Amino acid sequence: MPKANPRIAICGFSIECNRFAPVATREHFAYFAGDEIAAEARLPAPRMLGEIPGFVADMDASRGWEPVGIAFAAAEPNGPTDHAFFRELLADIETRLTAALPVDAVYICEHGAGITTEDDDPDGELFATVRRVVGPDVPVVATLDLHANISDRMVSMIDAFIGYRTNPHMDMRERGIEAAQTIRELLAGTKTETAFVRLPIVPPTVTMLTAAGPYADMIDFGQTKVGPEIMNVSVMGGFAFSDTAKNGIAVVVTARRDRRNSKVAEAVAREIAQFGWDNRNRFYPQLTPLDDAIGKAVAASSDLALPALCFADVADNPGGGGRGNTMYLLKALYEANVKNALVGIIYDPLLAAEAHQYGLHYNFDARFNRDETTQFSEAWSAPARVVALSDGECVGRRGIYAGMSLGMGKCAALRIGGVTVVVVSKRRQCADPIFFEMLGLDIAKARIVVVKSRGHFRGGFDEFFKHEQIVEVDLPGLTSPMLKNFTWSRLPRPVIPLDEGVEWKADA
Numbered sequence: 485m486p487k488a489n490p491r492i493a494i495c496g497f498s499i500e501c502n503r504f505a506p507v508a509t510r511e512h513f514a515y516f517a518g519d520e521i522a523a524e525a526r527l528p529a530p531r532m533l534g535e536i537p538g539f540v541a542d543m544d545a546s547r548g549w550e551p552v553g554i555a556f557a558a559a560e561p562n563g564p565t566d567h568a569f570f571r572e573l574l575a576d577i578e579t580r581l582t583a584a585l586p587v588d589a590v591y592i593c594e595h596g597a598g599i600t601t602e603d604d605d606p607d608g609e610l611f612a613t614v615r616r617v618v619g620p621d622v623p624v625v626a627t628l629d630l631h632a633n634i635s636d637r638m639v640s641m642i643d644a645f646i647g648y649r650t651n652p653h654m655d656m657r658e659r660g661i662e663a664a665q666t667i668r669e670l671l672a673g674t675k676t677e678t679a680f681v682r683l684p685i686v687p688p689t690v691t692m693l694t695a696a697g698p699y700a701d702m703i704d705f706g707q708t709k710v711g712p713e714i715m716n717v718s719v720m721g722g723f724a725f726s727d728t729a730k731n732g733i734a735v736v737v738t739a740r741r742d743r744r745n746s747k748v749a750e751a752v753a754r755e756i757a758q759f760g761w762d763n764r765n766r767f768y769p770q771l772t773p774l775d776d777a778i779g780k781a782v783a784a785s786s787d788l789a790l791p792a793l794c795f796a797d798v799a800d801n802p803g804g805g806g807r808g809n810t811m812y813l814l815k816a817l818y819e820a821n822v823k824n825a826l827v828g829i830i831y832d833p834l835l836a837a838e839a840h841q842y843g844l845h846y847n848f849d850a851r852f853n854r855d856e857t858t859q860f861s862e863a864w865s866a867p868a869r870v871v872a873l874s875d876g877e878c879v880g881r882r883g884i885y886a887g888m889s890l891g892m893g894k895c896a897a898l899r900i901g902g903v904t905v906v907v908v909s910k911r912r913q914c915a916d917p918i919f920f921e922m923l924g925l926d927i928a929k930a931r932i933v934v935v936k937s938r939g940h941f942r943g944g945f946d947e948f949f950k951h952e953q954i955v956e957v958d959l960p961g962l963t964s965p966m967l968k969n970f971t972w973s974r975l976p977r978p979v980i981p982l983d984e985g986v987e988w989k990a991d992a
């Protein structure tokens with residue numbers, strides 16, 4: 485019989501790290517410790533994504549439990565995490581978890597694509613630390629973003645592995661609930677075994693949508709295996725820009741272990757990996773060149789009979805560590821004299837502060853990226869008028885940020901020629917219509933909307949743009965899906981889509 489009120493520890497490290505972006509330090513993280521974790525998760529609009537709130541809500545609805553908050557650090561995608569900060573987090577988790585013993589189970593909320601300035605597998609390090617503290621018999625269950633890069637250590641240290649199944653990510657809360665249900669099953673006595681197979685395919689982000697395409701097919705095939713024997717199938721596409729030896733699509737299977745100890749998890753993982761390998765030629769990106777994109781924008785802005793268009797600046801996606809401030813599209817739209825266009829969201833705290841200082845209706849020369857030193861984030865200036873101002877306090881309305889408190893800092897809408905640009909003070913991807921709406925801008929009336937986002941905008945802007953109205957533009961940037969644009973130092977080679985003659989065998 486499971487205990488009436490199990491004590492369940494909650495901890496995690498949630499960041500996706502782009503090796504080519506500037507270092508993420510302590511101040512980039514939201515840090516929750518002890519009782520703050522469950523308290524924040526129970527708020528109507530918590531400052532965290534949906535996994536822990538889903539987990540806590542489902543546990544709260546069960547027969548009774550005692551949440552034991554340990555430590556949880558979460559940040560927007562960024563560069564490598566400062567190693568000293570990661571060590572501090574790890575030490576905090578170890579100290580608090582040790583002091584909290586005995587616990588009955590542990591829930592780890594992890595992104596899984598972390599790197600630090602010194603360590604390429606901090607997620608594995610954290611999982612191993614938790615296991616060392618609680619010992620071999622306490623169930624440990626983790627949820628991970630499907631952009632996680634998986635190591636043997638991550639898989640072998642936990643009892644159940646639960647990855648997102650949607651991209652754009654719409655199932656964070658469901659996966660948190662699944663973690664709660666899994667922990668209850670493990671507390672009732674179920675034992676598990678896990679298996680993990682990695683393919684030599686590092687899929688460009690734009691080939692990893694889950695509505696349709698090769699990745700969607702692989703996930704769907706995996707889900708057909710879930711049943712009485714197989715508890716969970718997670719197909720993890722990974723995050724190329726972490727540039728680690730762990731990169732490559734990973735199939736992770738958690739099976740209920742029976743007396744025969746049949747290696748069923750391993751067989752299923754290999755079968756799903758083979759399915760992905762058979763589809764390997766579909767993992768190559770197809771983007772629209774800038775000149776073609778501007779041609780479409782000019783046409784759509786002048787001919788109202790044509791559908792409005794959404795341009796995704798997939799190469800400058802803050803959701804993948806991009807700076808959210810490259811000027812290529814904005815500059816080209818301005819120079820082409822495109823009318824009735826919205827561009828968002830540009831990360832430039834200095835410019836936003838300046839607009840607030842001047843006030844509404846002020847005309848000035850907007851200087852973008854005046855202090856930015858990152859490659860691709862070039863300075864640019866143009867005559868602008870302040871048309872709206874906001875303190876940036878808003879709650880996500882739709883998609884990945886729905887229901888989440890989003891402090892964007894000082895924000896401004898600037899009219900530059902026929903383009904209205906939203907400038908913000910907190911770097912985030914433009915995945916939610918609220919970023920335009922909080923400034924009174926009407927997306928439905930725009931002919932062109934530019935979003936700095938790779939794919940999550942699809943979950944927020946779907947009420948305005950159908951798939952056929954979306955144009956993914958090929959531009960320089962820290963998150964370009966054209967992987968040949970980068971100098972890779974640690975990816976396993978040879979690998980698809982970078983190399984010719986890549987081979988893989990399911991039984992090797």
Ligand SMILES: [Zn+2]
Pocket residue numbers: 629630631653
């Ligand atoms: Zn992700």
